[in-house]
Amino acid sequence: AQKVTQAQTEISVVEKEDVTLDCVYETRDTTYYLFWYKQPPSGELVFLIRRNSFDEQNEISGRYSWNFQKSTSSFNFTITASQVVDSAVYFCALSGSSGSARQLTFGSGTQLTVLP
Amino acid sequence: DGGITQSPKYLFRKEGQNVTLSCEQNLNHDAMYWYRQDPGQGLRLIYYSQIVNDFQKGDIAEGYSVSREKKESFPLTVTSAQKNPTAFYLCASSKPQGATEGIQYFGAGTRLSVL
Numbered sequence: 001a002q003k004v005t006q007a008q009t010e011i012s013v014v015e016k017e018d019v020t021l022d023c024v025y026e027t028r029d030t031t032y033y034l035f036w037y038k039q040p041p042s043g044e045l046v047f048l049i050r051r052n053s054f055d056e057q058n059e060i061s062g063r064y065s066w067n068f069q070k071s072t073s074s075f076n077f078t079i080t081a082s083q084v085v086d087s088a089v090y091f092c093a094l095s096g097s098s099g100s101a102r103q104l105t106f107g108s109g110t111q112l113t114v115l116p
Numbered sequence: 117d118g119g120i121t122q123s124p125k126y127l128f129r130k131e132g133q134n135v136t137l138s139c140e141q142n143l144n145h146d147a148m149y150w151y152r153q154d155p156g157q158g159l160r161l162i163y164y165s166q167i168v169n170d171f172q173k174g175d176i177a178e179g180y181s182v183s184r185e186k187k188e189s190f191p192l193t194v195t196s197a198q199k200n201p202t203a204f205y206l207c208a209s210s211k212p213q214g215a216t217e218g219i220q221y222f223g224a225g226t227r228l229s230v231l
Contacts, residue, residue, distance in 0.1 A: 009156075033218055043204060045159075045222040091158060095218055102147070102210070102218050103174065106158035 002027045004094050006107035013082050014115050021077045021110045023092030029053075031097040034068065034075045035104065039089040051075060082114045118143045122207050122223035128231050129194065129201060137192045137226045139207035146212055148190035149220060152176060153204040162205075165190055166212070194228065202230050 003026040013019045025034065036048040049059065051068050059066045063080045079086055089111050093104045120141045129135045141148065147166045151159040161174030165184040179198025184190055190209075194201045204227050208220040 004158075035219070037222075043206075043225040043227075045206065045208075047219055047221060050219050097218075102212070103149075103161055103164060104159075104220055106160075108156070108158040
């Protein structure tokens with residue numbers, strides 16, 4: 001069985017602060033994918049990143065960066081110099097690599113509020 | 117523009133009534149999914165379909181039904197057997213191969229409430 005835990009239910013920061021959203025996962029698969037999605041108040045989930053279990057390189061995209069550590073089963077997401085527009089619910093998710101294992105298992109989400 | 121269209125945006129159900137949520141995609145994706153989201157919670161999988169005329173139950177399929185007669189369409193029916201249908205419903209689709217394989221792209225969702 002797969003499981004994704006996002007222990008932080010809500011986080012509030014002031015604009016321009018850095019913030020890290022934690023994600024811990026459990027899986028018995030040797031090959032799997034990890035994802036982050038953003039859900040703004042409008043409700044639609046927006047894809048941010050996908051990571052293959054064989055690729056532990058950290059990734060940076062603008063103000064966003066992701067730290068994947070297989071040893072601790074974690075895939076954390078950092079927003080640098082946060083902005084009000086970053087306010088949203090962020091979901092971490094996990095899937096297998098083939099067939100029905102491609103179902104996404106979601107964490108319960110972290111509500112990020114960036115205050116002006 | 118390619119994307120996933122869900123309709124209606126808001127839907128109200130009376131006691132004992134079946135209602136159908138529409139999901140259409142023009143991304144040429146093979147796989148389609150339905151999720152339910154309750155306040156403060158993550159998404160839970162209701163049904164998914166990897167190919168036309170085939171679909172599988174997800175974690176919370178009871179009280180729901182689907183069909184997949186066309187590649188572009190994956191409607192979800194919330195039946196009267198679903199006793200607590202109030203939730204936000206999200207439809208998604210994905211490709212099984214290629215650079216974007218396994219990435220699920222989502223529609224804007226339908227909010228269903230019980231009258």
